[in-house]
Each structure stands twice: as structure tokens, then as C-alpha cells.
Amino acid sequence: MLPMDRCCLPGAVMITIIDYGAGNLRSVQNMLRHVGAEATIASTSAEIEKASKLILPGVGHFDFGMKNLASCGLLDVLHDKALNQQTPFLGICLGAQLLTRRSEEGDLPGLGWIAADTRRFDTSRLDDSLRVPHMGWAETEYQSENPFVQETGEKPRYYYVHSYHIVCDRQEDELCHATHGYRFTAGVQRDNIAGVQFHPEKSHRFGSAFLKKFVDLPC
């Protein structure tokens, strides 16, 4: 569970979307606005330092993402925010994969905050009708105790576009899973750090409900 003891004043919450040249920030901002939260887009460590919640979106190659985070000079501030200050942190798609130690897609080390690796879909385990990238909607199942989705009748479904997925060392770090040929980890969470492979910003009411939960988390 996320730490509950460090609540900040309402109104002072600053949700910051990290701009590192690798993602569709605007869609995330649009969806946050839709759930009643104004988010700022930031590309400097000074701005990120002020954030009370951080979102790392991202589309593209793993090494491209890591290289951009480094060349924007953001690695130190992100480590400090996520690990020392325990700022609620959400990675989306590539942003979630970057939380892992490494990816089969690239050579650069990832942020390594979650004990997990990112692997390519094993096409030998997919039947002929299933393609990679996995592109489309998938019902997604959460671990029973999680801060994002309560047990309700309808299983949430989200939009996915990915050729790689996360593999956790520890089952308890898995937030949710979905199926494309086989069961894969669709989200991870450890303390204040979470990451999801799907695109909540493009997943209708299911995605808006997810982001609303992130917005409402204590920080």
C-alpha cells in the first residue's frame, strides 16, 4: 500500500507529467483534466522537484527513453523523488518498463526501482492469430489489495500497445495482469511506485477511474 502518513494540503497537490521527449503527454493531461485534475508538464529538475505526484508516460524504444531521461538531466531528481521523498510515482507503458532493471529491447540499464526485467513477448507461445505488438483492449485483473481498483462487478478493460512486458522477481510486486496468448504482468507496484503497461489515458471510463484513484492518493 502507499504510505498514508504524509498527507499534504488539498490544493497544494501538484501533479507533474514528465516531458522527456518520449510520449504523448497531451493525452494524459487531457484525461487528468477530465477527472478534475490540472497537471503540469515539466522537463527540468527544478520543476520536477516541486511535484507532489509524478507521471512518467512514454512511447518508443527502451534505450531511447533512458537516454532521454539522462540527457534531460532528470535521473538524479527522479531517484530522489521516488526513493527518498517517496513521491507517488506512476509510469505508463514505456514509463512502466523503465522502472525495471533492464529490457530485452535495449542495452542500457533501467531505473531499477522494481525488482523486474522487461522481456519481449514470446511469440512461440502465441498462436498464429495473435500478433506482436499486442495492440488492443484487454480485461485486466488486479491483486485483491491495491490502491487503484476496487472489486466491482465489471472487470476493467484497458487499451494496450506493446511488444514487451514486465516480468517481476516477486509475485507481490505485480499490481495486475492481463492475457495475450499467455498471462503477462500488466502493472507493478512497490510502495509509492507504480507502473502500468496499458494506457489509462486512452481507456475510457476504466482509464479515467484508474487515473482518478492516482489523483486521489494521499501524498
Next chain:
Amino acid sequence: MLKNRVIPCLLLQNGGLVKTSKFSKPKYVGDPINAIRIFNDKEVDELLVLDIAATKENREPDYDLIEQFAGECFMPLAYGGGIRTADQVRRLFALGVEKVCLQSAVVDDPEIIRRLSEQFGSQSIIVSVDIKRNWRNRVQLHDFRAGGASKVVWTDFVRHAVELGAGEILFNAVHRDGTMSGMDVEAIRAASKLASVPLIAVGGARNLTDFRLAIDAGASAVSAGAFFVFHGPHRAVLITYPSYDELQGVLDDDEK
């Protein structure tokens, strides 16, 4: 669980929404923003917007309008029409578009697929392939700018596009466009065998069974225009989209 996407395809002309028949006779069907709001409320899987006039008029995408679309779309939005450069693609993505759809630019310079997919990821690059059957019922690549058959063999075009890094193929049967006479299942079957990436089949759908047939023939996703905007024998304009349960019932009934 629904594995195949069902995608309304909206055609833009001079800022209005139109529907063509076999790529001609565009009929005005309404205000695009209004239509997109309705499709958003109906929770469509994805939306494809094609500006059918941009390339012909040799102009840029209508960024202001597209920005408004993106602000209304809480599902993936793909845009095509008038795209020729990486700068345009970057600008479209910055507005909130997820995917771009290319055709004429690829015909003129196939290498553009490689450049764009390396820069933006192939999952965001759709290559549109128009095919039409000739009087001998042979499938030919259709060149919409020339209004006739292209010299390029359609199978080569599909193969080449995938090799260069297209993330998806939009496979459009021009001879079925707007006719609501069923999809060209045989052509879809042949095309999906060629493409290792997702294939979106469009053209001719009149009901959910047509979608099912296209999926069984190998399409990863199905798209339609007229089916989602016309209603009844007189083709009254009425925007509809089946519920998730309806789609699941028809498309997933014997899930493996």
C-alpha cells in the same frame, strides 16, 4: 474478452464529416466534433479519422480541428490525410493523436515508413492500402489520386510496407466502400497471410457477422464507415456503435 478492435472510420472534407460510396459521391453526414463525442460516449475501441481532401488539395492536416478531436477522444485516435513529413507527425502526436495513417507519401517514397517508424515506433504508423477488383475480378492496388489502378502489384506493396516498419495495415476494399454489401473476405484472407503486423479490414461491412467473417479470415481489427453512420433502407444519418456485450457475443463466441 474481445481481442479484435472495432474501429469507426470517419471521413473529413472541408471540416465536415462525409461518407463516400466507392470513394466518390461524398455525402455530408454531420459535424465531426459532435460525432466524435457520440463515439466517445459509446466507448468505441479506437477511432480513425481520414481527411480525404487534404492530399488532393495539397494542404496540411487541419491541426486546430484535430486538436479538438484529440481533446474529446478518451480512446486511441488515428489520423490520416496530407501527411508527408516527420515534423507533421511530431506535431500531430503533440496534439494527442496516437497513430498516423499514410498512403500517398508511401507511394511516392516508401522509405518514409522506415524513417517514421524508427523515430516514433512502428506501433504508431499505419500504412493504408486501397485495393479494388477489376473487371476480371482481380485485386489491384488502387491509386486514389489517379482514380485508377496503380502499376504496383498490391501484394508487393503490402509486403514492402511491413518490411519497412509499418505497424499496421489499413486494408481498404474500394469496390465495397459505402456499399454495405459485405466485406471482401477473400482479399482480406490473402492480405493477412502477407502481413505479420495487425491488419485493419475496412470496406463493405453491413452487420456484425461481416466483422466476424473478416476476423476469421485473419483481420486483427475491423473498421467501417457507413455501418456506424447510416441507419435503415433510406440511409438516414444515425450514429451507432454496438455495445461491448453485443460485440463480444458475435466476435468471441467460440474463443479458443
